Amino acid sequence: MRFEQITSVKNNRVKDWASLKQKKYRTQLGMYLAEGIRLVEEAVASGAPIEAILISGDLQSGRYDKIVNGVASLGTNLYEVTEQVLEHVADTKTPQGVVAIIKQTVGDPRQFLQNKTNPLYLVLDSIQDPGNLGTMIRTADAVGASGVFLGKTCVDLYNPKVVRATMGSLYHLPLFEVDLETFLPLMKEQGVTIVGTATEADKTVFQHDFTQGTVLVIGSEAHGLSEGVAALVDHNISLPMPGQAESLNAAIASSVMMYEALRQRTQ
Known part of the structure; x- marks a missing residue:
């Protein structure tokens, strides 16, 4: 050649x-x-x-x-x-x-939602660190998530550092950039439960039922979920931290939650 x-x-x-x-x-x-x-x-x-x-x-x-x-x-x-x-x-x-x-590939996120059975979606709100975003996409790929949705305030999906951090998972699962405050209500219409993360929550990640259609929404490590997105969440869950660490990196926290969802769905 x-x-x-x-x-x-x-x-x-x-x-x-x-x-x-x-x-x-x-x-x-x-x-x-x-x-x-x-x-x-x-x-x-x-x-x-x-x-x-x-x-x-x-x-x-x-x-x-x-x-x-x-x-x-x-x-x-x-x-x-x-x-x-x-x-x-x-x-x-x-x-x-x-x-x-x-x-760049641009799919139709609304059409993608149609006729999905018992999906597990990862939704990211204001994730700014390219390494974290790439790792979250890679983990979503690893657990077999149905798709990943990035809010408009996230770091650019095609940032070279994000692309490298996905280690190729960018090419393995559907990815969409959407306006979350408009799009989350459309997800609700499909019968899924929207789950957010908060330190003050009624349940821990291990007490929540992930076996039904679930949208897991992860906010930035510094500020959590934005006000408009937080208002659309059905339930908040937390990660138990009996140790002395103040918080977990957003990518690590989302990984724990996605693997708990996988455990429940495959046991």
Whole structure:
């Protein structure tokens, strides 16, 4: 397979790709960056809408075979670039030799809700830390959640740090960005229970029944659920903390709750 070669950071395509490190250009161009061999391999294997793949390094080493072979019949643009070009495009300081430019996918969240049986949804309100958001998506994937919904005040789903933190789970389950105050009532119409988290709650996570259709809403570690979202919650639950820790990281707290839901649903 022939690769087109790009050697200059002044190339117009390189300028566009490098701009994807900023949200306004990701929105404008409708694309985002995925970096690293494992993540790009996962994007290829999952059939993500890849616009281009940039590779810097020894193409004869076999290191990139899964990527190259995986897109051979898809018409994806493959570029052999210099290390300087790759570093200019990549978000990390020491990129692993490959970057994919991927089209953002926008599904219809309202249609997605239709005819779901006993779903487990994760809803995120004002999560600002990219690592936390990526970890929450990864955990939702691990427990087999039905989908993840991000409120408009969350960090951008396509932030390069979020994409890397998902470790490929970005490509495994439905993800939507929605206005929570508008969308949560639509979820209620589907017969699910909306469960929030609060330190002052009637039940702990271990006392709540997760075997029915559930929407688990997680707010920011600093401020919890926003006022408008909190008003839409059916029940609040808490994590028991008999030790002396003041609080748990939001990603850890959501992981405990999602795994308790999985335990109840599979026992």
